[in-house]
Amino acid sequence: MKSYLFLGILCFCLFNCKQENSKKTPIPPNIIPIPLEQELKEGTFNLTKDTNVSGETRFHSVIRYLRSYLDDQLQLHSNTTTAQNEIKFVTDTNITDNEGYSLDINENSIIIGSKTSKGAFYAVQTLLQLIPVVNNGEEIPIQCIKIKDKPRFQYRGMHLDVARHYFSVAFIKKYIDLIASLKYNTFHWHLTEDQGWRIEIKKYPKLQEIAAYRDETLIGHYNDQPQKFDGKKYGGYYTQKEIKDIVAYASERFVTIIPEIEMPGHSQAAIAAYPELGCTDTPVKVATTWGVFDEVYCPTETTFKFLEDVVDEVVDLFPGKYIHIGGDEAPKTKWKTSEFCQQFIKEKNLKDEHGLQSYFITRMEKYINSKGKQIIGWDEILEGGLAPNATVMSWRGVEGAVKAAKKKHNVILTPTSHCYFDYYQSENENEPLAIGGYLPLEKVYHFNPIPEDLTKEEEKYVLGAQGNVWTEYMKTPEKVEYMVFPRAVALSEVLWSSENQKKYVNFTSRLRYFQQRFNHIGVNYANHIYEINGNLIDRNGKLTYRLSTANNEEILYTIDGSVPIYKQSSLYKNPIDIKKTTHLKALVFDKNGNKISPLFSTKINLHKAVGKKITLNTEPNPSYNAGGSKALINGVSGSNKRYGDKEWLGFFGKDVNVSIDLDTLTPINSIKIRFHNGNGQWIYAPKKIKFDFVGTEQVKKHDFISIQNRDSLLCNVHVKFNNIKASKVYIDIPNYGIIPEGKQGAGYKAWTFIDEIIIN
Known part of the structure; x- marks a missing residue:
């Protein structure tokens, strides 16, 4: 029975060490995700080794699940006749939701009511969060409380990419334990990629022999120049026996696994093993770098037979409703130059290569439907027309979700703006390497999966949302x-709890308790809840700087660039006046003088544009507009390592025209602008830039200036001027244009990312 015990249960049962000296006092409820209704009652239920656990036959799997923990921790004597109290599972006829439950804790009984075993399982997850640190043989007090609960969304998913980096069966099970304890019900398992094929397909042994291994792996970031590699063969795959074991393990925790088998793109590993699946005769290898590759499946009968054979083995392994077929980032380069593909487009009367993609997806959908399954695909499957029964995962914003829902297709929200957990979660320069972007905990928590552009009738097609974990820069489980x-803790509350129940300050307070549970089982979580946030405030030209933390901890600060010292540096009370260029640093300390926050550090450079009026001809993309247009002239420069913080503004495929009103005639000696140039993320510095000025009576126009230093990650433009006096400055920043063939994002317009515009 002990083999049935799992780390996720332990995570939620081991609790606040401070309670060890007050074992008769129950811990206060700090449940995550927060229940729909909870009513605190007087008294405690004392859990002992003699507590009886029983219930109706339909709940036996959940009863066994709970007993396995209690037996291990308390040597519980099941069905004892001397029991003074009991935990009882019953059918609650008032509950209509299959995942809903009631939990009624009284001094002599705990009654768990639900319609299904799944609801009972989620009740157990809540119960275990009310149990403090366990000591064998002693009474464990549990606060009397009455809870009624049900989820907001039916689809609550977490994703894991094991193709870029492979993870052990033990870690996959731990991951499932953790998400199940957060009441997630879906594990999206990304199994195939350009960099590795991770699922055993017995009919095609070269997938295990060749496609599962790459010659070496990129060191550092994709944008690093020159790129470096470790020279070590890397890979692995899951046998069908291992997959069956993992599927059964997940099923016991009411987690459905959705396998992802990529098509038609992200298929270079498979083509490396079976070259006849590609559009050319040129041999390729399993990819050793990240990104998007031109190698895609060629739509021949050989390819479709291969994929149908793969599907046959996949559907036998995964009993869930869905097969994810990818469909994203499939370059059309090979199809455009393939005589076969061009002839195929004509024969099938397809409009173009996008129509060919739609044909490809629709054909595979029909086959997968014939096996009793339905497909899910990333929002690119909308290109050329959506397959009849497809569910869309909208990752490039919410537009794909809106488009699909209006066509009466089910959608799952996974936008990069709120759901990509491979993005940086802090602006601290010491954060470990990530792919880019910026997604702090609070932004995840404030995500609303229902797009504003949907009507009430269309909202019903939104099944829920999912957190995505792409592992290019995640080599280890830690x-x-x-x-x-x-x-993922924050997103669990987004997906389970009512919008009316959610308050971020309350969440972070409960999260502190939750992190103590993580400590007990060794989860290497990020701790940013004490992190200091800063914002420059401009009120009619008066500049102040505001510091804050999630729970209003005391902040000590300095304005001379020195590190704050406990009980010596200034205590932050009100926004700090900024009257000159200032280097601000701040820290949070505990009552013993220990630093509990990362060092906050920012420099406010009071150049001539700070506090002035700025106008843009186009709004930045919503995902990269945290600081608004003022971020370009607020005196604060963005990160040197990433483009996703609130000081960088991102524009997708648009020319940008900037107008800065300096109020009065002002001498201008130079203008500095910094652009991000991370080509691996489709970001390109502009090729040229132009400045115009309005003086007292005339406009002084200049020609476009070519930008020369466009090979580095950060592209600095520094232009000097002679005898310029202006009241207004106009800056024209043309978009780079279409990304060329052979580059990441080829065929799409580039992103433009702009940092501080410094006028001296």
């Missing part, structure tokens, strides 16, 4: 945990 938790 790194995955750091990137996922606690952001």
